[in-house]
Ligand SMILES: Nc1ncnc2c1ncn2[C@@H]1O[C@H](COP(=O)(O)OP(=O)(O)OP(=O)(O)O)[C@@H](O)[C@H]1O
């Protein structure tokens with residue numbers, strides 16, 4: 580199963596990605612979590628210790644590696660370079676593992692539409708395609724907020740996309756845009772997850788206003804989420820209400836698979 584987690588800025592993509600990663604790892608699955616945010620914070624959300632976090636760096640920003648593998652400098656548009664560079668060694672070489680979750684920071688590339696190809700996009704696209712062959716692994720991609728970067732190179736390889744929303748029209752508007760862009764590139768399996776939901780009315784609002792995306796479940800608003808962040812403890816360990824909700828979401832996904 581390969582899932583991308585998307586949504587408007589600050590809705591809880593990283594929180595949900597970390598929760599699901601730990602749910603699957605604790606269920607004995609091989610989990611690869613990929614942080615595609617240029618300012619990565621999934622390692623923190625997963626409670627990776629400092630010495631492991633220090634070994635992480637986004638692949639899209641590794642100028643020397645990009646040059647070594649593609650023959651071109653990062654950011655070059657046009658000219659000749661290898662569009663299918665060697666990447667099979669990258670997941671093991673640049674990831675770190677903690678409590679059963681293997682984590683890789685990919686970084687993100689600017690993709691104007693589906694046609695853009697630059698050396699760092701070539702690396703990421705080839706890398707993600709390579710990850711497709713790791714059949715038994717659960718792959719969770721924590722995406723950069725918004726919609727602009729939603730090009731083929733970054734999402735062509737996922738089976739499904741979870742769009743996280745808050746009980747606000749704005750985040751639902753972003754969800755509708757994401758749905759359209761995803762459909763444009765042929766990805767039709769999308770789900771909605773409501774986060775920071777305070778009561779039944781807010782859950783009902785999301786059910787009523789979903790841009791025709793099936794609702795997988797809701798994560799409650801809980802002040803302990805911020806407390807977990809302050810204390811540097813994963814939400815999975817610190818906030819039972821969110822862990823329980825994440826387990827239910829994983830069940831809903833399984834039921835739909
Ligand atoms: N269920 C919740 N209850 C209370 N606070 C929450 C909840 N989920 C997330 N938050 C808080 O909302 C903020 C944003 O969460 P998170 O970083 O997961 O969102 P994001 O979508 O990944 O953000 P970004 O777009 O910056 O990557 C954090 O401060 C987090 O602690």
Ligand SMILES: [Mg+2]
Pocket residue numbers: 592593594616620721
């Ligand atoms: Mg995030």
